[in-house]
Amino acid sequence: MTFPALPTREGDRPQTGPEVPHLQLSQTSPAQVRGELLQWMAAALPGATWGRSKVSAPSSRALFLDGVAPARGAVLMPPRGDEEFAHVHADGSLHLALDPADHAAFLSSGWGEKHPLYDHGINVVMLYAPRDQAELAVAKKVIGASYTYATGRTPAPDVAAA
Secondary structure, X not given: OOOOOOOOOOOOOOOXXXXXXXXXXOOOOOHHHHHXXXXXXXXXXXXXXXXXXXXXXXXXXXEEEOOOOOOOOOOOOOOOOOOEEEXXXXXXXXXXXXXXXXXXXXXXXXXXXXXXXXXXXOOOEEEOOOOOHHHHHHHHHHHHHHHHHHHOOOOOOOOOOO
8 A cells, every 4th residue: 555645734743752651742632633533443443443552551542453463564563563553642642553665654744753662673653643623634544554554454434423
């Protein structure tokens, strides 16, 4: 899959913590936008199941492959690398696994950054918290790319929030 084209992110880069836990400290998601994001993820990513992240803060909600192996060649989040592919922090930012071939396009887009352990072989990037509906649409594209990388499937067509 080719990484989706993303519009330019408006404004300065948010402040993030320099170490683990890697959290976004400014420009966080409003509660309504974060709620819509979680609803969309639950509806549009079949075969994924919610759970407590095995690597993030206890307040994070993680998506796991529901008892199936990842797509061939996919390396997901530690510790196992084969089940958790994304998690959402309380601030609305996400960590996710992306196809390494998509890292340069994602990182140059201005929508996220490397995880502090990225240069130690961890296939995880941070997607900045969506602040409004336009940014929510961008987040859906990036999360969709992570889902496709993890599962080999495309997300369900855009579904309205329930």
